[in-house]
Amino acid sequence: MPLRRMSSPKTQPWKIARLLSRKLGAIAALVLLGGLLSATLVRLAPGFDADERELDPGLNAESVRALRQSRAGEHNILSFYAGYLRGAIHGDLGTSHALGQPVQSLLRERWPVTARVAGVGLLLAWLLASTLAFTACLWRRSAYEILGTTVSGAFLCIPAAVLALLSVILNAPGYLAIALIVFPKIYRYSRNLLAKAYTLPHITAARARGLGEVRILAWHVLPVAGPQMIALAGITVSIALGASIPVEALCGLPGIGQLAWQAALSRDLPLLVNLTVLVTLVTLLANSGADVMIYMLRPREA
Amino acid sequence: MQRERMNAARKLACVVVVAVCAVSLGANWLAPAGYSKQFRDAPSAPPSHQHLLGTDEVGRDRFARVLYGTRISLLLAPAAALVSTVLAALVGGLAGYLGGIWLRLARGFTDLFLSLPWLFLLITVRALLPLNVSPLVSVLITFLILGLLGWAASARVLSTSADALRNSDFVLQARASGLHGPRLFLVHVLPNLKPVLYAQFWISIPVFILSEANLGILGLGVAEPLPSWGSLLRELEGLISFREEPWRLVPLLLLIVVLTSFQLLLSNEEVTA
Numbered sequence: 001m002p003l004r005r006m007s008s009p010k011t012q013p014w015k016i017a018r019l020l021s022r023k024l025g026a027i028a029a030l031v032l033l034g035g036l037l038s039a040t041l042v043r044l045a046p047g048f049d050a051d052e053r054e055l056d057p058g059l060n061a062e063s064v065r066a067l068r069q070s071r072a073g074e075h076n077i078l079s080f081y082a083g084y085l086r087g088a089i090h091g092d093l094g095t096s097h098a099l100g101q102p103v104q105s106l107l108r109e110r111w112p113v114t115a116r117v118a119g120v121g122l123l124l125a126w127l128l129a130s131t132l133a134f135t136a137c138l139w140r141r142s143a144y145e146i147l148g149t150t151v152s153g154a155f156l157c158i159p160a161a162v163l164a165l166l167s168v169i170l171n172a173p174g175y176l177a178i179a180l181i182v183f184p185k186i187y188r189y190s191r192n193l194l195a196k197a198y199t200l201p202h203i204t205a206a207r208a209r210g211l212g213e214v215r216i217l218a219w220h221v222l223p224v225a226g227p228q229m230i231a232l233a234g235i236t237v238s239i240a241l242g243a244s245i246p247v248e249a250l251c252g253l254p255g256i257g258q259l260a261w262q263a264a265l266s267r268d269l270p271l272l273v274n275l276t277v278l279v280t281l282v283t284l285l286a287n288s289g290a291d292v293m294i295y296m297l298r299p300r301e302a
Numbered sequence: 303m304q305r306e307r308m309n310a311a312r313k314l315a316c317v318v319v320v321a322v323c324a325v326s327l328g329a330n331w332l333a334p335a336g337y338s339k340q341f342r343d344a345p346s347a348p349p350s351h352q353h354l355l356g357t358d359e360v361g362r363d364r365f366a367r368v369l370y371g372t373r374i375s376l377l378l379a380p381a382a383a384l385v386s387t388v389l390a391a392l393v394g395g396l397a398g399y400l401g402g403i404w405l406r407l408a409r410g411f412t413d414l415f416l417s418l419p420w421l422f423l424l425i426t427v428r429a430l431l432p433l434n435v436s437p438l439v440s441v442l443i444t445f446l447i448l449g450l451l452g453w454a455a456s457a458r459v460l461s462t463s464a465d466a467l468r469n470s471d472f473v474l475q476a477r478a479s480g481l482h483g484p485r486l487f488l489v490h491v492l493p494n495l496k497p498v499l500y501a502q503f504w505i506s507i508p509v510f511i512l513s514e515a516n517l518g519i520l521g522l523g524v525a526e527p528l529p530s531w532g533s534l535l536r537e538l539e540g541l542i543s544f545r546e547e548p549w550r551l552v553p554l555l556l557l558i559v560v561l562t563s564f565q566l567l568l569s570n571e572e573v574t575a
Contacts, residue, residue, distance in 0.1 A: 030414055037414070041430050157561035159512050160421065161519035162554060165538045242419030246516060250539070260422060264429035264522060272426050276418065283417050 098266035113255035121178025129186035152184035234290030315563035333366030371529035385449030394457030398464025415454035437528035
């Protein structure tokens with residue numbers, strides 16, 4: 001196998017633009033479809049028509065009729081979704097039934113908390129996992145390997161919510177819980193990728209020629225495993241967002257995860273539709289960003 | 303040497319899973335008082351001869367609850383895995399076998415499912431269903447949701463395998479011999495997908511056990527007084543320090559032991575292939 005280097009991002013800009021536009025189109029289609037699916041589920045959910053305010057004995061028949069009238073537009077799924085999209089285009093995402101606040105302001109308030117907690121947690125997880133995986137490759141001691149596998153395996157067996165509870169008991173920050181939830185997945189996958197890359201014949205040839213382990217890792221292993229590790233980075237954004245639900249809910253962090261949990265417990269269905277769309281969008285953007293990066297860094301024939 | 307050690311570890315893991323299943327199935331004899339009987343004179347009691355793991359805040363025997371909870375989680379997680387594997391075989395297997403537009407549609411649909419974080423999808427769909435239901439219905443809802451939503455990743459794998467089989471020599475030969483449609487799928491394609499189906503089934507079990515635990519801790523899982531690993535782990539919420547009541551960690555330790563055993567069993571090359 002010829003030795004290749006990672007190319008600099010000097011690929012033709014129009015090709016990248018084409019890939020980007022294709023990705024953005026797919027994201028838009030998937031988000032719209034996800035929103036429709038979510039709106040359909042919400043519309044079909046038992047108790048959708050029920051409004052607790054109607055039980056208020058202080059309301060007269062006229063008020064109850066007015067309340068029902070205000071929800072009449074929500075009966076048809078397509079008109080409900082079209083109305084939602086129309087509002088979304090004008091910046092109106094509706095009002096949370098449970099919290100009584102505009103969804104838009106709720107998202108604006110909560111998003112920075114999740115971005116910070118999940119971002120720092122993700123960074124820590126990558127730091128820990130890649131340090132363990134790379135040193136295991138460089139050191140090549142079975143005891144170290146067993147230690148890494150055991151530690152990551154143990155964390156894989158603990159539910160995310162338990163790690164969140166333990167972080168509360170031990171007064172540890174929420175991002176540490178997210179890091180410990182995401183770390184074993186990154187470690188396992190990247191360790192396997194690196195191990196697979198090390199079995200390639202050109203690595204054996206490079207070793208036979210006397211190349212140092214660090215040089216082999218940097219010049220011959222990483223270019224092979226790199227693209228899949230970038231793809232993994234995209235996927236871990238989704239894992240971290242998922243982990244933020246129990247962590248924020250149990251650690252009392254007012255982020256998107258806690259909002260999703262509160263919306264689920266109070267069956268705040270309009271809020272859930274918005275959160276579904278938002279989380280789908282972020283996840284797809286992260287995965288597509290990873291895809292574009294892989295495309296830009298792909299090896300080129302000399 | 304390493305292979306022998308792994309085989310021994312796998313045997314041990316198999317023994318652990320079988321033993322835990324057997325003990326949980328014998329819950330009626332080992333803990334005749336049941337999971338919901340309240341010993342009102344002994345709430346939050348420490349371990350004793352009468353209550354091996356003490357009692358919870360409302361005086362229920364924790365040992366009995368662990369046994370019954372283990373039984374529910376260990377019996378229903380494979381049932382949910384079976385549902386998700388059948389769905390994956392139907393969606394992924396058929397789409398891969400049919401190819402073309404069906405394969406693209408199925409992949410688009412699985413992509414949509416996979417674009418949402420798993421736990422987020424679970425709590426969203428759980429919230430759409432009534433929360434104030436009887437304990438038995440809550441158990442069914444929880445595990446049915448796991449089964450009905452957990453098929454996407456398996457379907458992706460199965461569609462790729464079925465797609466490869468569709469273009470394989472023996473399927474081409476079967477087609478040339480005049481075999482078409484469902485018969486070709488059922489007689490030649492599906493039996494060859496069995497190893498992938500088995501692997502996906504076994505992989506789904508620990509994922510569903512963990513998911514149920516997460517839902518239970520968040521209050522969206524199995525309803526009281528029915529125990530499950532999720533509702534048992536929820537008790538950790540009131541724990542102030544590990545030293546005070548270490549016996550409360552028993553459900554967590556049991557969960558870790560069982561899931562580690564599953565991991566060891568799944569590390570078999572045939573399953574992970």
